[in-house]
Amino acid sequence: MLTFDELKSIFLDYINDNHFDEEPIGLYHPVNYLMNLPGKRIRPVACLMTANIFKEDISSALPIAYSIEMFHNFTLMHDDIMDDADLRRSNETVHIKYNVNTAILSGDLMMIMSYKHLIECCDNLVLKDKILRLFTNTAIEVCEGQQYDMDFETQDDVSISRYLLMIKLKTAVLVAATFKAGAIIGGASDEDTDNLYKYGLNLGLAFQIQDDILDTYGDQNTFGKKIGGDIVQNKKTYLYLKSLEMADKESADRLKAIYNNTDIPEVEKIKKVKLIFDNLNIKEQADKLVAELTENAMDHFNAISVPDEKLIEIKKLAEFLLKRSL
Amino acid sequence: MLTFDELKSIFLDYINDNHFDEEPIGLYHPVNYLMNLPGKRIRPVACLMTANIFKEDISSALPIAYSIEMFHNFTLMHDDIMDDADLRRSNETVHIKYNVNTAILSGDLMMIMSYKHLIECCDNLVLKDKILRLFTNTAIEVCEGQQYDMDFETQDDVSISRYLLMIKLKTAVLVAATFKAGAIIGGASDEDTDNLYKYGLNLGLAFQIQDDILDTYGDQNTFGKKIGGDIVQNKKTYLYLKSLEMADKESADRLKAIYNNTDIPEVEKIKKVKLIFDNLNIKEQADKLVAELTENAMDHFNAISVPDEKLIEIKKLAEFLLKRSL
Numbered sequence: 001m002l003t004f005d006e007l008k009s010i011f012l013d014y015i016n017d018n019h020f021d022e023e024p025i026g027l028y029h030p031v032n033y034l035m036n037l038p039g040k041r042i043r044p045v046a047c048l049m050t051a052n053i054f055k056e057d058i059s060s061a062l063p064i065a066y067s068i069e070m071f072h073n074f075t076l077m078h079d080d081i082m083d084d085a086d087l088r089r090s091n092e093t094v095h096i097k098y099n100v101n102t103a104i105l106s107g108d109l110m111m112i113m114s115y116k117h118l119i120e121c122c123d124n125l126v127l128k129d130k131i132l133r134l135f136t137n138t139a140i141e142v143c144e145g146q147q148y149d150m151d152f153e154t155q156d157d158v159s160i161s162r163y164l165l166m167i168k169l170k171t172a173v174l175v176a177a178t179f180k181a182g183a184i185i186g187g188a189s190d191e192d193t194d195n196l197y198k199y200g201l202n203l204g205l206a207f208q209i210q211d212d213i214l215d216t217y218g219d220q221n222t223f224g225k226k227i228g229g230d231i232v233q234n235k236k237t238y239l240y241l242k243s244l245e246m247a248d249k250e251s252a253d254r255l256k257a258i259y260n261n262t263d264i265p266e267v268e269k270i271k272k273v274k275l276i277f278d279n280l281n282i283k284e285q286a287d288k289l290v291a292e293l294t295e296n297a298m299d300h301f302n303a304i305s306v307p308d309e310k311l312i313e314i315k316k317l318a319e320f321l322l323k324r325s326l
Numbered sequence: 327m328l329t330f331d332e333l334k335s336i337f338l339d340y341i342n343d344n345h346f347d348e349e350p351i352g353l354y355h356p357v358n359y360l361m362n363l364p365g366k367r368i369r370p371v372a373c374l375m376t377a378n379i380f381k382e383d384i385s386s387a388l389p390i391a392y393s394i395e396m397f398h399n400f401t402l403m404h405d406d407i408m409d410d411a412d413l414r415r416s417n418e419t420v421h422i423k424y425n426v427n428t429a430i431l432s433g434d435l436m437m438i439m440s441y442k443h444l445i446e447c448c449d450n451l452v453l454k455d456k457i458l459r460l461f462t463n464t465a466i467e468v469c470e471g472q473q474y475d476m477d478f479e480t481q482d483d484v485s486i487s488r489y490l491l492m493i494k495l496k497t498a499v500l501v502a503a504t505f506k507a508g509a510i511i512g513g514a515s516d517e518d519t520d521n522l523y524k525y526g527l528n529l530g531l532a533f534q535i536q537d538d539i540l541d542t543y544g545d546q547n548t549f550g551k552k553i554g555g556d557i558v559q560n561k562k563t564y565l566y567l568k569s570l571e572m573a574d575k576e577s578a579d580r581l582k583a584i585y586n587n588t589d590i591p592e593v594e595k596i597k598k599v600k601l602i603f604d605n606l607n608i609k610e611q612a613d614k615l616v617a618e619l620t621e622n623a624m625d626h627f628n629a630i631s632v633p634d635e636k637l638i639e640i641k642k643l644a645e646f647l648l649k650r651s652l
Contacts, residue, residue, distance in 0.1 A: 147353035
């Protein structure tokens with residue numbers, strides 16, 4: 001079994017081999033720029049790793065892994081316009097470095113390119129058809145997730161179930177599809193493929209809730225982002241929405257008032273919100289949900305019918321994703 | 327053979343059957359809005375008509391025709407943002423009626439939806455694979471065409487050959503792919519399919535040059551757009567670029583100066599530019615090119631190996647497209 005680092009290295013070579021030199025450069029340069037920003041490459045490596053469970057030769061999984069990474073970066077290019085974000089992976093976003101029109105059109109091209117690589121992935125039309133249907137339905141769900149996320153910004157009454165639906169669509173389905181696509185191209189049985197999808201779905205949800213927790217309770221040195229950023233930006237995270245659900249009317253109103261107050265200094269705002277979270281034991285609630293989702297994920301993972309020694313690397317990946325230090 | 331009006335009616339029913347009622351409505355409503363604006367539906371009808379040459383039952387061509395119309399409307403939704411256009415088919419553009427973020431995200435969804443309908447068009451995986459490759463390569467070319475078009479706005483030295491490349495990519499390849507996809511799903515031979523692609527390509531180019539001519543020399547009542555609009559907006563049309571190529575330095579400089587002058591009244595600007603065009607016999611040059619392209623198109627059309635009576639309707643369509651009154 002190839003390790004994470006070995007697969008990442010193979011994938012980076014593949015990106016390099018698929019560098020765009022075509023004209024017009026105004027269209028292709030921004031694609032090279034975004035695809036080459038430093039990233040963990042978890043999705044493409046997870047796809048290759050899953051294929052590698054079932055098959056030694058992962059060459060037909062490479063265009064699929066590439067397609068998923070290209071699609072993910074297409075969503076980043078367009079989401080960054082919609083979110084008015086200046087930075088992506090510590091570098092300028094495409095609409096800042098170039099302009100909005102470029103970020104729209106080069107993003108469109110990336111979406112089409114992600115289909116091109118799927119369509120050219122292999123000669124097995126039956127497998128390819130399965131992957132194309134999976135990819136297309138997933139892409140539609142990701143758009144729906146982004147729309148819900150934007151809708152929530154102006155909605156005062158977002159329920160936990162709607163929030164979980166949003167992060168499922170916006171984030172988890174692509175993680176799930178990544179594992180599933182790797183399984184399909186690796187030649188896994190329908191049952192194993194299905195379990196890997198559900199594994200990825202639960203893992204993706206757990207990862208996102210964990211991210212919400214870390215944003216408030218994480219260690220600045222290991223988290224990578226500024227602690228308390230979600231609170232400062234009034235983001236409707238799991239911690240915030242769960243607090244509103246659990247609090248009495250008075251505490252809920254106080255939380256809303258502090259959250260929406262733009263005049264209060266950042267440090268004070270974070271401190272006050274955290275105090276409300278702590279009084280409601282929100283971190284424990286969120287930890288419990290992450291544990292449940294992780295258990296669900298592992299149930300599906302353990303149901304996969306391959307020898308344990310083939311699952312060593314992918315187990316390490318899940319542990320890496322979920323056990324980020326608090 | 328079904329007529330244009332019969333096929334258009336079948337297609338409009340299909341759009342109606344595929345009306346989006348899904349959530350979130352902020353994502354799906356704008357798609358319904360744009361897909362239901364009144365339009366000639368030339369592309370989808372041409373696709374159905376081509377399939378109908380080779381096959382009586384056009385049901386498997388319907389999702390392909392729909393996919394092409396959806397793709398075309400996706401490009402309109404995003405191009406209208408890039409071009410800062412307020413009106414589309416006499417109605418508000420999506421980014422004006424809703425907002426820019428909506429037009430980006432709903433446009434993305436339309437692009438994915440166009441793939442969804444292709445992927446679900448039929449059970450014949452070999453035909454479907456051909457259509458998916460054709461569609462994907464065409465979509466990439468359309469993006470390249472849009473980029474060249476935007477690049478040309480700030481370039482002073484656009485050659486005729488670059489201009490022809492741009493309109494080929496931005497407009498003609500989709501027309502060509504429309505006929506070709508209809509032929510593929512209709513079960514045409516490779517030779518007929520290839521001839522229909524080249525027919526569509528030349529027809530698309532001829533149509534675009536004709537459009538440039540009509541914008542300056544057309545009849546206000548039948549053209550639909552305001553005559554002289556390209557001149558007022560300093561558009562680098564075939565007439566303008568051919569004039570620069572044929573004029574001596576003095577005339578070329580005068581043309582550039584008038585074209586880029588934003589203070590001159592519209593009527594006077596149109597009159598002055600037209601005078602330069604007339605002195606150079608530019609309309610005759612452009613008419614000659616349209617005639618050549620039309621002849622090329624008809625050569626490929628006449629090479630199709632089906633009985634003449636099957637081609638009556640599609641011949642009428644080409645005549646309608648090219649013989650718009652001057």
